[in-house]
Amino acid sequence: MWVAKRKLEIKTPGFGVGLPNTELLYGWTPVLAALKQGQREILGLYILGDYEGDHSREHTMEIVETAESMDVMVKEASRSELDQITNDGVHQGVVLRVGMFPAPPIKELGAFANGQHTVKCTSERSIVHGARRKYPLWLFLDGIQDTHNLGSILRSALYFGIDSAVLCGRESCHTSPTVSKTSAGAMECMTIYKSRLAERLVRKAKDDGWKVVCTTTHSTIAGASIQVSELPELDSPTVLVMGSEGTGISQPILELSDVNVHIPAKADVPSIVDSLNVGVAAAIILSSLKMPE
Structure with missing residues (x-):
C-alpha cells in the first residue's frame, strides 16, 4: 500500500468539510x-x-x-x-x-485590435486576452441553471475552441464541484467570468465591434432565424449567446442580436419537443461554426 509522505492536518470536524472559501x-x-x-x-x-x-x-x-x-x-x-x-x-x-474557482465579474470585453483585447473586470482591474484563432469567440450563457448542463456545455466549449465563457444572470448556477465533475475537468482549464448585467455587457461589446450571435428554437423567432449551417464564416470577434433551459435568451439580449441561429429538426416532432437539451445544442452549434484560423 502507498503511504503518504506527510500527514494532512485536519483542521475541522468532518474531514475538512466546513472550511470557509x-x-x-x-x-x-x-x-x-x-x-x-x-x-x-x-x-x-x-x-x-x-x-x-x-x-x-x-x-x-x-x-x-x-x-x-x-x-x-x-x-x-x-x-x-x-x-x-x-x-x-x-x-x-x-x-x-x-x-474557490476564480470567476471574476466582467464589465467590458474591450475592442479587439492587434490580436488582443482588454477585459475590464472592475475600475481597478483589467485582463489582456488574446485569441485562439484569427478572431476571439466568447460564449455567453444566459441563465443556465442546471449544473449538469453547464458542465456539458463547458466541456464542449473547451473542445471546440471557445476563448472564454461568461455566466450571465442572477439565477445562473455557479462554478461548483458538480459542474467541474460533469465537465470532465474542462471547467478547470477555462477562463470564466460572471455578469449580472449581461444586457449592458452585450451592448458595449457591440459598440466595440463584436458580432452577437444568439441561439434560438426555430419556433421561437419564426422567419428571423437561420439554420446554423447557413451561418457565414465568423469574420469578426464574436459573442455566441445560449439561453436557459426553460425560457431561452432574455428578450433584451435577443434584441441586440446580429443574427439568430437554430438547429433544424430532421423529422416531424410534437410541438412539446421543439428543441434540444441546451448541452446537446451547444455541442452541435459549436461544431458547426466556421472560424478562420
Whole structure:
C-alpha cells in the first residue's frame, strides 16, 4: 500500500468539510486538471487508502505524483469517508480540497485590435486576452441553471475552441464541484467570468465591434432565424449567446442580436419537443461554426 509522505492536518470536524472559501473537487479528471492548471489554491489531497488494488491504479498514481511534486499534502481515507465528504459523489478514490474557482465579474470585453483585447473586470482591474484563432469567440450563457448542463456545455466549449465563457444572470448556477465533475475537468482549464448585467455587457461589446450571435428554437423567432449551417464564416470577434433551459435568451439580449441561429429538426416532432437539451445544442452549434484560423 502507498503511504503518504506527510500527514494532512485536519483542521475541522468532518474531514475538512466546513472550511470557509474552500470546496471539494472529486474524480480523476477534475482533480488532475485543477492540480495542473494552477487556477485554484490547493489545500490537500485525500486518496482511497487501498487504491493500489483498484484496476485504475495508474490514474490515482499520476494524481498523487503530481500533488507530491507540488508539495501538496496527501492523506489516506476510507471509501466511506470519501463517500461522506462528497455526498456519495462518484469520486473514483480521489478528493481535492481547493480554494474557490476564480470567476471574476466582467464589465467590458474591450475592442479587439492587434490580436488582443482588454477585459475590464472592475475600475481597478483589467485582463489582456488574446485569441485562439484569427478572431476571439466568447460564449455567453444566459441563465443556465442546471449544473449538469453547464458542465456539458463547458466541456464542449473547451473542445471546440471557445476563448472564454461568461455566466450571465442572477439565477445562473455557479462554478461548483458538480459542474467541474460533469465537465470532465474542462471547467478547470477555462477562463470564466460572471455578469449580472449581461444586457449592458452585450451592448458595449457591440459598440466595440463584436458580432452577437444568439441561439434560438426555430419556433421561437419564426422567419428571423437561420439554420446554423447557413451561418457565414465568423469574420469578426464574436459573442455566441445560449439561453436557459426553460425560457431561452432574455428578450433584451435577443434584441441586440446580429443574427439568430437554430438547429433544424430532421423529422416531424410534437410541438412539446421543439428543441434540444441546451448541452446537446451547444455541442452541435459549436461544431458547426466556421472560424478562420
